[in-house]
Amino acid sequence: MRKKDKETELAAGNHSQRKTSVRNQEEKRPAPAAQLAKTPTSKKAKATPGFTDSNKRWLTPKVSKEAAEEAKSDDLDPEDSDSGLLDDEFGNDESDGAHEEEEESSEEEEESSEEEEADGDVASLKEELWSDEDESDQIFKKGSGRAGGKEPASASDEEEEEDSEEEDSEEDGEGPGVMDSDDESDDEMLDIEKKAQRLDEDRARRELEAEAEGREMGAGDMQTNIQQEFEPGHFILPGADDEAGPLDLSAVLRRIKEVARVLDKFQDLREDGRSRSDYMEQLKKDLEEYYGYNRFMLETLLGMFSVAEALELIEANEGKRPITLRTNTLKTRRRELAAALINRGVNLDPIGKWSKVGLVVYESNVPVGATPEYMAGHYMLQGASSFLPVMALAPQEGEQVLDMAAAPGGKTTYIASLMRNSGIVFANEVNPLRLKSIQGNLQRMGVTNAIVSNYDGRDLPKMLGTNSMDRALLDAPCSGTGVVSKDPTVKANKSQAEIWKCAHLQKQLLLAAIDLVDAGSKTGGYIVYSTCSIMVEENENVVNYALRKRHVKVVSSGLDFGRPGYIRYREFRFHPSLTESRRFYPHVHNLDGFFVCKLKKMANGPKDSRGEGEDGEASESEEEGVPAGEEEEEAIDADEKPASSAAPAKGGRQAGAKRPAAEPAEDGAAAGPVPKKRRESRILKAAKPGKVAVQKQSAGKQAGAVKKIKKQRAEG
Numbered sequence: 001m002r003k004k005d006k007e008t009e010l011a012a013g014n015h016s017q018r019k020t021s022v023r024n025q026e027e028k029r030p031a032p033a034a035q036l037a038k039t040p041t042s043k044k045a046k047a048t049p050g051f052t053d054s055n056k057r058w059l060t061p062k063v064s065k066e067a068a069e070e071a072k073s074d075d076l077d078p079e080d081s082d083s084g085l086l087d088d089e090f091g092n093d094e095s096d097g098a099h100e101e102e103e104e105s106s107e108e109e110e111e112s113s114e115e116e117e118a119d120g121d122v123a124s125l126k127e128e129l130w131s132d133e134d135e136s137d138q139i140f141k142k143g144s145g146r147a148g149g150k151e152p153a154s155a156s157d158e159e160e161e162e163d164s165e166e167e168d169s170e171e172d173g174e175g176p177g178v179m180d181s182d183d184e185s186d187d188e189m190l191d192i193e194k195k196a197q198r199l200d201e202d203r204a205r206r207e208l209e210a211e212a213e214g215r216e217m218g219a220g221d222m223q224t225n226i227q228q229e230f231e232p233g234h235f236i237l238p239g240a241d242d243e244a245g246p247l248d249l250s251a252v253l254r255r256i257k258e259v260a261r262v263l264d265k266f267q268d269l270r271e272d273g274r275s276r277s278d279y280m281e282q283l284k285k286d287l288e289e290y291y292g293y294n295r296f297m298l299e300t301l302l303g304m305f306s307v308a309e310a311l312e313l314i315e316a317n318e319g320k321r322p323i324t325l326r327t328n329t330l331k332t333r334r335r336e337l338a339a340a341l342i343n344r345g346v347n348l349d350p351i352g353k354w355s356k357v358g359l360v361v362y363e364s365n366v367p368v369g370a371t372p373e374y375m376a377g378h379y380m381l382q383g384a385s386s387f388l389p390v391m392a393l394a395p396q397e398g399e400q401v402l403d404m405a406a407a408p409g410g411k412t413t414y415i416a417s418l419m420r421n422s423g424i425v426f427a428n429e430v431n432p433l434r435l436k437s438i439q440g441n442l443q444r445m446g447v448t449n450a451i452v453s454n455y456d457g458r459d460l461p462k463m464l465g466t467n468s469m470d471r472a473l474l475d476a477p478c479s480g481t482g483v484v485s486k487d488p489t490v491k492a493n494k495s496q497a498e499i500w501k502c503a504h505l506q507k508q509l510l511l512a513a514i515d516l517v518d519a520g521s522k523t524g525g526y527i528v529y530s531t532c533s534i535m536v537e538e539n540e541n542v543v544n545y546a547l548r549k550r551h552v553k554v555v556s557s558g559l560d561f562g563r564p565g566y567i568r569y570r571e572f573r574f575h576p577s578l579t580e581s582r583r584f585y586p587h588v589h590n591l592d593g594f595f596v597c598k599l600k601k602m603a604n605g606p607k608d609s610r611g612e613g614e615d616g617e618a619s620e621s622e623e624e625g626v627p628a629g630e631e632e633e634e635a636i637d638a639d640e641k642p643a644s645s646a647a648p649a650k651g652g653r654q655a656g657a658k659r660p661a662a663e664p665a666e667d668g669a670a671a672g673p674v675p676k677k678r679r680e681s682r683i684l685k686a687a688k689p690g691k692v693a694v695q696k697q698s699a700g701k702q703a704g705a706v707k708k709i710k711k712q713r714a715e716g
């Protein structure tokens with residue numbers, strides 16, 4: 001079995017009890033029960049389980065690229081818009097991660113095998129996908145006829161009630177659009193079902209054609225151009241005396257393949273007198289030429305992956321990720337949303353077993369960023385990778401949760417929906433130009449428990465108070481090296497210096513996020529750190545730094561797919577617990593490159609200056625071997641005092657705090673200029689949809705307002 005399949009298959013385990021077992025997951029390394037999807041039962045078990053297998057059409061980059069091409073239109077591409085409406089793409093996540101996992105019930109077993117045979121493999125896979133989600137999603141199933149069998153721990157009470165009602169009505173044949181039997185005639189089908197069926201048939205046909213085409217090409221796991229055009233033969237590396245000649249890109253691509261082949265079996269295929277570095281040098285030159293990467297980026301990729309895998313990633317970066325959207329469960333349910341969109345000519349599917357709220361759009365007759373459902377806030381357009389940090393955060397109802405770097409609010413709205421608009425979500429953003437996008441999305445999505453603030457995240461402990469939050473998400477500004485497909489300029493523009501600059505800011509922000517969370521929180525005490533960068537400096541290195549400076553430990557994120565984080569990379573050595581962090585890649589998961597790590601705060605306050613703790617975190621000796629670039633990090637120690645003990649400097653900054661000259665880009669998009677008047681922050685209080693109050697207040701007043709709200713909440 002291929003590595004990719006193995007990995008994605010992990011997602012198929014039992015996650016049906018997520019809502020009620022969230023605490024348990026957080027307290028200890030979860031057993032298989034912590035997985036994001038449910039264990040298939042009986043009939044379902046016949047189908048290949050898992051993330052990839054549940055929806056393989058979009059979970060392999062080649063196919064997804066095609067799907068994205070098909071679906072692509074200006075209207076479809078969320079990146080094309082800078083408006084609040086389409087800001088979703090920056091990554092917002094789902095609401096239901098924690099509740100969604102409703103179970104799958106034994107009812108599915110009742111589906112007739114005849115139907116399965118009639119519909120073929122593709123159709124049955126799809127059915128399973130839908131049926132794994134909401135029971136309500138059964139509307140799309142022909143003759144679903146489900147019966148009971150819910151797992152009580154898996155869904156919220158409310159959802160369970162709804163579900164059981166639906167089940168009842170389905171069983172009675174009373175529910176709208178519910179089909180009683182597998183062999184109902186076309187005439188008896190509801191309009192929406194006919195449309196859905198037609199779309200299914202079209203898609204099944206295309207999939208079969210694509211599969212046949214793939215077989216003809218003899219493509220392997222990853223159907224990259226590189227592999228398809230691969231032709232074995234004796235390859236002579238060009239010498240220094242060979243004339244360069246005019247640029248012939250197809251010749252360059254051929255040479256890339258040949259060199260990769262030689263490097264793969266170096267002892268057998270190399271030319272006498274040529275070293276591995278000769279071939280590597282040629283490869284880098286050709287990759288620069290053909291794909292437009294700079295030398296730093298290529299060396300990073302070739303340092304992280306084998307040559308073959310680096311080429312897979314590079315190739316995957318050339319394609320777009322699928323268009324995905326998240327159902328806003330504050331306003332609707334996924335099956336209702338899907339029905340409405342199918343009715344408008346949108347061809348879609350559930351995103352996979354790991355999410356009950358995600359949908360992937362294959363093609364659409366209408367702009368999915370401008371449908372009435374979109375306008376009404378029934379969904380957020382956002383990359384599937386953006387679901388993951390919020391699922392890991394697992395915010396609970398009634399908590400105080402911080403989203404430290406929030407614009408455009410995709411993850412904030414997901415957090416709010418998981419909290420069912422209870423408690424308080426603090427959505428902070430340093431760039432005032434991006435506040436409107438948060439405000440717009442909160443309003444559209446019907447979020448009423450959020451307070452928007454405009455601070456540098458590093459100053460938040462002073463404003464909101466240390467140890468004041470139950471949970472915090474730091475979806476950090478980063479180099480965007482995981483989202484090359486969204487912003488190809490990343491290939492050519494990033495430098496090691498810029499990566500270190502990002503890491504510098506990220507470390508400061510992460511310490512602030514940790515300082516804001518209360519280790520004594522009865523329900524939480526968790527911090528999730530995420531980036532859309534694949535750089536080790538910005539990910540494991542940042543978390544490792546926090547392990548040395550604060551009383552935190554890495555815990556399982558509950559995300560059972562994704563690769564483990566690095567603990568050894570080049571000259572870096574990280575704490576072994578970093579294997580609990582998760583990495584996602586375009587070529588493996590067909591997601592944007594992403595990093596997610598969940599921390600549990602064990603005690604408030606900083607560690608002593610030697611960075612030694614009782615939790616088994618990295619000790620000073622483990623810092624040995626840290627690369628030279630880390631020297632710069634020592635300079636930020638002035639920032640590492642917890643905000644509570646640091647005297648605010650003029651301008652609201654901690655004494656000694658340094659600021660990078662410019663804010664790094666986030667999500668591949670250029671960040672705006674650092675605002676001069678950060679202290680003149682605004683709180684945008686999301687009251688009710690359509691009535692978002694914008695208040696301009698002094699920092700002192702803001703803090704007072706926040707205290708007042710907290711007091712009111714505490715008093716019930």
Ligand SMILES: C[S@@+](CC[C@H](N)C(=O)[O-])C[C@H]1O[C@@H](n2cnc3c(N)ncnc32)[C@H](O)[C@@H]1O
Pocket residue numbers: 090091092093386404405406407408409410411412428429430431434455456457458475476477478509663666667671672
């Ligand atoms: C990756 S984006 C956040 C995306 C957002 N979480 C979402 O899912 O919609 C990072 C954000 O951090 C903001 N940012 C950059 N520096 C910051 C700082 N020092 N404090 C707070 N936010 C900052 C950027 O302006 C950008 O909006």
